[in-house]
Amino acid sequence: MTDPTLPMWPIGGRQLRSRLLLGTARYPSLAVLQQAIAASGAEVVTVSLRRESATERAGTHFWSAIKEMGVQVLPNTAGCKTVKEAVTTAEMGREIFETPWLKLEVIGDDYTLQPHPFLLVEAAEELCRRGFQVFPYTTEDMVVAERLVQAGCSILMPWGAPIGSGQGLNNPYALRTLRARYPDVSLIVDAGIGKPSHAIAAMEMGYDGVLVNTAVARAADPVRMARAFGLAVESGRLAYLAGAMPVQEMAEPSTPVTGTPFWHQS
Amino acid sequence: MIIEINGEKKEWEKTRSLAEMIHDLGYEGARIAVARNDEFVPRSDYATVQIRDGDRLEIVSPMQGG
Numbered sequence: 578m579t580d581p582t583l584p585m586w587p588i589g590g591r592q593l594r595s596r597l598l599l600g601t602a603r604y605p606s607l608a609v610l611q612q613a614i615a616a617s618g619a620e621v622v623t624v625s626l627r628r629e630s631a632t633e634r635a636g637t638h639f640w641s642a643i644k645e646m647g648v649q650v651l652p653n654t655a656g657c658k659t660v661k662e663a664v665t666t667a668e669m670g671r672e673i674f675e676t677p678w679l680k681l682e683v684i685g686d687d688y689t690l691q692p693h694p695f696l697l698v699e700a701a702e703e704l705c706r707r708g709f710q711v712f713p714y715t716t717e718d719m720v721v722a723e724r725l726v727q728a729g730c731s732i733l734m735p736w737g738a739p740i741g742s743g744q745g746l747n748n749p750y751a752l753r754t755l756r757a758r759y760p761d762v763s764l765i766v767d768a769g770i771g772k773p774s775h776a777i778a779a780m781e782m783g784y785d786g787v788l789v790n791t792a793v794a795r796a797a798d799p800v801r802m803a804r805a806f807g808l809a810v811e812s813g814r815l816a817y818l819a820g821a822m823p824v825q826e827m828a829e830p831s832t833p834v835t836g837t838p839f840w841h842q843s
Numbered sequence: 844m845i846i847e848i849n850g851e852k853k854e855w856e857k858t859r860s861l862a863e864m865i866h867d868l869g870y871e872g873a874r875i876a877v878a879r880n881d882e883f884v885p886r887s888d889y890a891t892v893q894i895r896d897g898d899r900l901e902i903v904s905p906m907q908g909g
Contacts, residue, residue, distance in 0.1 A: 600909035610907070625908025626876070628849040628901065631869035636904025640874050643905070653908045661881060668883035669876035669903055740909065790909035 579618065580815060586785065588763055589678055589710045589732060591649060593620045596780070597810040598651065598765065599803070600790020607642045609799055614646050617803035618811075621649045623680055623788065626670055640673075651712060653680040654700075658693070663700040667709060679704060680734070680767075681713045690740045690768075694721045698728060705729030714767050717751035719758060726762060733762055734788065737779065738769025741791045745775035749782070756783045773802075773809030780813025781821065844896035855894070862889040865902075875904050 585592040599619040604610040614622060624643065629636045643650060652670030657663040660683070667679050683700050685693025692715050704711050705728055713725050717735045725733055735755060738744035746752055747769065756764060766779040767788040776787045787810050796802035844855050848868070855864075861877065861884060877884045878901040884892055894900075 602907040602909045604907070623908050625906045626903040627906035629870070629873060629875055629904035630849075631873065634873050634904075636906055637874045639907060640905040655908055665878050665881055665883050669878060669901075672883075672886060673874060673876045673903075673905060 580811060583811070583814065583818075588785070589712070593649075594618070595620050595807065595810070596786040596814055597776075597807055598623065598767075598786055598788040599793065599806075600788065601643070602790055603794035604799055607639065610794075611642060611646060612800045613793055613803035614648060616800045616807065617793070618807040619648065619803075621651050622646070623651045623653050623790070624670075624674065625653050625655050626666060626673065649678070650674050650676060651678050651680050652676065653714075654682045656684070657682060658684055658696075660696050660700045660703065663696075664703055664707075667704055668707075671709065677708055677710045679709045679711050681711050692716055692736070694718060697721070698724045701725050701730055702728040712765070717748050717755055719751070719755060722755060722759065722762075726759065731762060732765065733759070734765045734767035736768040737766045737775060738771075740768045742769050743771025743792055744769050745771055746778055749778070752779070752784070753782055773805045776806055776809045777813040777816070780810055781816050783817050786810070846894060846897070847899040849900070849902055859894055860890055861892040861894055861900075864894055864900075865889060868902075870902060873904060875902050877902055 579594045586596055595618045597617055597619045598621045599614060599617050600623045601610055652674045654663045654666045657666055663683050681701055683693045683696045685691055697713055701711050701713050711730050712732045712734050713730055714734045715721055722733055738747045763785045765786040765788055766784050770776055770789045771792050779787050789806050793799050793803045845852055846855055880899050
């Protein structure tokens with residue numbers, strides 16, 4: 578699927594082909610999840626931690642299914658509301674998943690699931706000190722972004738819209754500004770993407786990647802939608818590299834006018 | 844003594860190591876990580892960490908996430 582002219586994507590110390598990151602939650606079944614990962618071309622999937630029952634061992638089965646796919650995992654700290662919870666969850670994730678990669682979530686509001694800007698920065702500082710490769714889930718706020726970069730983050734994941742809302746890019750101006758302000762930081766739009774067109778819009782802005790979960794998992798046909806997102810992200814990246822034409826106020830004929838039949842000097 | 848495992852209180856007869864406790868609870872061979880009283884306990888410490896009355900354990904494993 579990947580266009581041969583597209584260079585590899587260096588991210589978090591790895592080289593990837595696909596710029597789509599896929600969440601693993603809310604699929605109809607593990608089998609559909611596996612098919613969706615394959616169809617999307619994603620090489621990174623997000624995973625989480627939950628309390629495990631000794632008898633059911635649901636987590637151990639899930640882990641086997643993910644390992645079969647041969648993808649890089651990005652453990653999250655979903656549901657954490659304090660720095661302490663986030664740091665402990667991060668440490669548990671690093672041991673279980675054997676990766677320093679971490680999607681850092683510290684939630685500050687139950688209704689919008691907006692990241693808590695102050696606690697997020699505090700947790701990021703501590704986790705960068707502990708050697709994690711922190712992918713902080715943040716808002717589009719420029720000053721918070723600056724503090725995260727100062728904390729040692731080389732990757733930022735601003736939201737497009739609230740998690741699971743499918744609204745797309747609610748604040749394109751701020752996202753564009755963030756891109757312009759941090760040309761050397763890897764920027765990934767995380768959360769709120771509902772359709773492939775939203776992913777294309779983010780990639781056309783020059784975003785480095787897009788993280789999608791619900792839009793694929795809750796599509797009528799998740800496997801087909803996974804493929805649609807894989808193509809969209811690639812298409813958007815190609816468009817960004819190609820450079821879009823400037824917008825014109827008036828029409829300009831696309832067909833050459835010289836030699837037009839029936840032409841008369843008026 | 845009383846300890847709390849994943850939010851449920853359990854009665855245990857004697858103080859024992861975390862490694863013994865994980866074995867007795869039936870987690871042998873499962874892919875888990877542990878926090879004790881909100882602090883992460885690395886796998887390499889299971890044998891030496893002694894469980895005390897009132898301890899709270901979180902035993903987690905991989906799960907779907909976004």
